[in-house]
Amino acid sequence: MKKYILYSFAVLLIFSCKKEEIKNDASEEFPGGATTYNNIFSGSFEQPSSNLNTAELLQHNTGDAHFSANFVTSPAIRNQGLGPIFNHISCVVCHPKNGKSPQPFSGDDLKGLLFRISVPGTDIHGGPANAPGFGTQLQNKANVGKQAEASVQISFTETSFAFEDGTNYSLRKPSYTLMNPYISLPSNILVSPRLGQQVIGLGLLEAINERDLLAHEDISDANGDGISGKANKVWNPVSNKIEVGRFGWKAGNPTLLLQAAGALNQDIGVTSHIFPSENSFGQTQYDGLNDEPEVDSQQLSDLAFYTQTLAVPKRRDFNNDDVLSGKQLFFKIGCDKCHTQKYITGTGATPSVSNQTIYPYTDLLLHDMGPELADNRPDFLASGTEWRTPPLWGIGLTPLVNGHSNLLHDGRARNILEAIMWHGGEAENQKIKVTKLSKKEREQLVRFVGSL
Amino acid sequence: MTKYLCFLSFAAMFLFAGCKKEEVTSYSPVINNVTDNIIVATYTDLDAKAQLLVDAANALKADPSSATNLSAARNAWAATRAPWESSEGFLFGPVSTLEIDPNMDTWPLDSIGVDDILAGTDVINKAYIDALSGDAGTGLKGFHAIEYILWGSDGNRAAGTFSARELDYLVACAESLKGKTAELKEAWAASGGNYANELKSRGSIYPTEKAVLVELAEGVRGIAGEVFSSKIQNTLDGLDLSGVSGGIREEESRFSNNTKTDFTNNIISIQNVYLGTYGSTGNGKGLSAIVAAENAALDTKIKTQITEAIAAIQAIGGNANVTFSTALSADRASIEAAQLKVETLETTLRTELLTLISNL
Numbered sequence: 001m002k003k004y005i006l007y008s009f010a011v012l013l014i015f016s017c018k019k020e021e022i023k024n025d026a027s028e029e030f031p032g033g034a035t036t037y038n039n040i041f042s043g044s045f046e047q048p049s050s051n052l053n054t055a056e057l058l059q060h061n062t063g064d065a066h067f068s069a070n071f072v073t074s075p076a077i078r079n080q081g082l083g084p085i086f087n088h089i090s091c092v093v094c095h096p097k098n099g100k101s102p103q104p105f106s107g108d109d110l111k112g113l114l115f116r117i118s119v120p121g122t123d124i125h126g127g128p129a130n131a132p133g134f135g136t137q138l139q140n141k142a143n144v145g146k147q148a149e150a151s152v153q154i155s156f157t158e159t160s161f162a163f164e165d166g167t168n169y170s171l172r173k174p175s176y177t178l179m180n181p182y183i184s185l186p187s188n189i190l191v192s193p194r195l196g197q198q199v200i201g202l203g204l205l206e207a208i209n210e211r212d213l214l215a216h217e218d219i220s221d222a223n224g225d226g227i228s229g230k231a232n233k234v235w236n237p238v239s240n241k242i243e244v245g246r247f248g249w250k251a252g253n254p255t256l257l258l259q260a261a262g263a264l265n266q267d268i269g270v271t272s273h274i275f276p277s278e279n280s281f282g283q284t285q286y287d288g289l290n291d292e293p294e295v296d297s298q299q300l301s302d303l304a305f306y307t308q309t310l311a312v313p314k315r316r317d318f319n320n321d322d323v324l325s326g327k328q329l330f331f332k333i334g335c336d337k338c339h340t341q342k343y344i345t346g347t348g349a350t351p352s353v354s355n356q357t358i359y360p361y362t363d364l365l366l367h368d369m370g371p372e373l374a375d376n377r378p379d380f381l382a383s384g385t386e387w388r389t390p391p392l393w394g395i396g397l398t399p400l401v402n403g404h405s406n407l408l409h410d411g412r413a414r415n416i417l418e419a420i421m422w423h424g425g426e427a428e429n430q431k432i433k434v435t436k437l438s439k440k441e442r443e444q445l446v447r448f449v450g451s452l
Numbered sequence: 453m454t455k456y457l458c459f460l461s462f463a464a465m466f467l468f469a470g471c472k473k474e475e476v477t478s479y480s481p482v483i484n485n486v487t488d489n490i491i492v493a494t495y496t497d498l499d500a501k502a503q504l505l506v507d508a509a510n511a512l513k514a515d516p517s518s519a520t521n522l523s524a525a526r527n528a529w530a531a532t533r534a535p536w537e538s539s540e541g542f543l544f545g546p547v548s549t550l551e552i553d554p555n556m557d558t559w560p561l562d563s564i565g566v567d568d569i570l571a572g573t574d575v576i577n578k579a580y581i582d583a584l585s586g587d588a589g590t591g592l593k594g595f596h597a598i599e600y601i602l603w604g605s606d607g608n609r610a611a612g613t614f615s616a617r618e619l620d621y622l623v624a625c626a627e628s629l630k631g632k633t634a635e636l637k638e639a640w641a642a643s644g645g646n647y648a649n650e651l652k653s654r655g656s657i658y659p660t661e662k663a664v665l666v667e668l669a670e671g672v673r674g675i676a677g678e679v680f681s682s683k684i685q686n687t688l689d690g691l692d693l694s695g696v697s698g699g700i701r702e703e704e705s706r707f708s709n710n711t712k713t714d715f716t717n718n719i720i721s722i723q724n725v726y727l728g729t730y731g732s733t734g735n736g737k738g739l740s741a742i743v744a745a746e747n748a749a750l751d752t753k754i755k756t757q758i759t760e761a762i763a764a765i766q767a768i769g770g771n772a773n774v775t776f777s778t779a780l781s782a783d784r785a786s787i788e789a790a791q792l793k794v795e796t797l798e799t800t801l802r803t804e805l806l807t808l809i810s811n812l
Contacts, residue, residue, distance in 0.1 A: 041544070041670040043544070070591070096548075400658075403545075403550070450656075
């Protein structure tokens with residue numbers, strides 16, 4: 001009899017404390033290592049890394065002011081240099097509360113969405129070839145008296161699908177038409193919609209050792225798992241070298257300094273020592289003011305520093321049973337093959353991001369995501385169907401921070417589950433596995449992703 | 453056997469209970485009071501005052517030579533400004549996600565842009581002002597555009613000097629502002645977007661009561677931080693056009709000389725959430741009720757520091773008749789003293805209040 005009791009106890013223990021079955025490292029609660037900010041609230045993406053010293057905090061705050069400043073038409077007392085053609089007048093418009101804006105419904109208000117453009121072929125560094133008269137990005141706004149390059153019309157198609165349990169779901173596919181160009185558009189123009197991304201934890205991603213990224217490459221799929229990660233190799237005009245790309249939807253930028261300089265130049269029309277030419281140079285909108293650079297190198301590096309030192313928020317419910325079950329599914333399905341869980345960073349731009357154990361859930365590599373998601377516009381080594389794996393940290397906080405849950409490169413997915421179901425190409429097998437899950441398992445998977 | 457089964461069931465119950473978290477106190481009385489009687493009440497008040505501002509602007513337009521009408525419109529502006537500034541301790545939810553804040557309260561005002569519109573021929577009405585959205589447009593409307601018309605850039609505009617287009621601009625901006633206050637009120641109302649319910653019941657936005665309390669505590673911490681490190685600091689840092697020290701250009705609400713009142717109301721918004729009262733509404737259940745139960749000394753400290761911050765802001769320039777603008781050149785020490793009091797409060801909220809709330 002005693003034996004029975006003991007066995008029963010053992011069984012009861014297993015059932016009653018399920019948590020013990022799935023392992024969690026305590027450090028997983030702090031995805032950004034020592035940079036992690038402990039409070040979850042609507043401002044969670046706007047917090048300085050928790051491990052900055054006083055001088056670093058001061059520089060972070062200076063960069064913060066630049067990030068939220070509105071640029072105005074030159075000449076002006078300060079923040080001059082807007083345009084003559086641009087997408088928006090400040091960084092925060094496209095990165096509201098350092099998060100992201102929703103998929104726009106109409107071309108009248110594109111919110112955080114912009115369009116990269118090019119024509120087939122490459123430039124001298126292997127990057128996208130300029131669309132003659134338009135460059136590599138469409139500026140849909142202009143200063144008073146100047147003409148925007150074009151406007152955009154958006155329409156949507158809804159398509160219904162079903163999970164194996166019979167539950168229906170629907171995906172919303174946007175299509176974009178360029179309208180009213182200031183001169184004729186090239187007939188072979190390639191157009192790639194890009195939504196501004198959340199800004200958290202970028203300094204940590206920059207600090208991941210290059211060899212750790214390249215270790216995940218499997219360009220010819222030697223291991224036969226259907227997944228062939230590839231690092232983008234892009235031109236860095238500062239080092240005058242081809243380097244591994246890490247930032248942007250197609251990993252087109254190697255560093256945050258370049259990302260900041262590029263966004264100022266292309267999105268706002270502000271020149272710097274890195275990009276001293278107006279985005280309208282050679283076009284009829286060019287202002288000819290010869291006031292370059294419109295931000296000095298200190299302002300630019302403060303801005304980059306700000307993006308390097310934003311905290312990652314702590315995870316919610318990381319020990320919850322459903323979250324843990326979802327975590328098990330995530331790994332079983334193989335989502336982690338691209339959404340790489342963990343790194344220990346190397347030496348980054350600041351001590352705060354160096355040698356940190358982080359959980360970004362990305363390999364920062366390019367993957368073929370299938371024809372449905374394709375923009376069909378190559379970008380250095382990224383083909384027209386390839387996208388960079390985006391990090392998943394903070395993904396569940398967008399409803400709290402930005403009041404919506406839109407995801408993917410143009411915000412077409414209305415929630416995490418739709419984003420999963422958009423996966424194709426190399427992730428086709430993983431998507432099929434998700435269609436076979438029960439309703440409860442789907443919810444657990446989504447809860448896990450939302451807890452990151 | 454039966455006995456053993458009974459025993460096992462008991463044991464099982466204990467084990468299950470053992471895995472659960474300890475029962476925690478419900479904070480719903482505080483959350484419900486702050487949501488309904490502070491946040492929703494403030495937005496309701498704001499919307500009602502905005503309607504009175506529209507009425508007063510129309511009255512001025514009807515008889516622009518009346519000094520009484522001008523004075524009434526200015527008072528209506530200040531009366532609307534008060535609940536708005538005392539809502540800045542809770543700048544989360546619809547006010548942010550619906551982009552209401554920039555459409556109502558962008559500073560600095562693009563006064564050159566306003567002058568350009570006034571000098572032009574565009575038909576000025578509410579639809580025209582509403583369309584000045586996003587981007588550069590927000591600097592042309594809202595509280596400070598109305599203030600600019602009512603007081604003028606030098607603060608002493610006289611009745612009878614308004615052009616017809618200025619009066620159109622005034623009324624259109626007031627109506628556009630009222631549209632935004634209505635949208636904000638509606639977004640929180642049970643009959644509308646019911647954002648109040650996100651705070652009061654548990655869902656994906658705020659899965660726990662503690663998550664709401666963190667939002668409230670971060671909200672009050674945030675405005676304290678903005679007042680000392682941005683709103684006041686910018687005026688101390690900036691140089692005005694003639695190079696005079698003191699950034700008058702950065703001084704929000706300087707046309708109306710309402711700056712000290714603005715800052716005071718910002719701290720009052722902290723006080724409202726903390727004490728659980730808004731004027732005569734609210735049952736007194738605020739963050740203070742939670743803090744007092746856990747750490748009475750901290751509760752007293754926060755209350756004292758709020759009072760001291762308000763007093764120091766009001767003491768800027770030595771007395772109520774000295775404007776913030778004047779103090780910027782004549783008595784910067786009084787501004788720095790007020791700034792320090794707000795910074796001290798922010799430090800306490802950040803390091804002690806938030807720590808206490810996070811550890812509940």
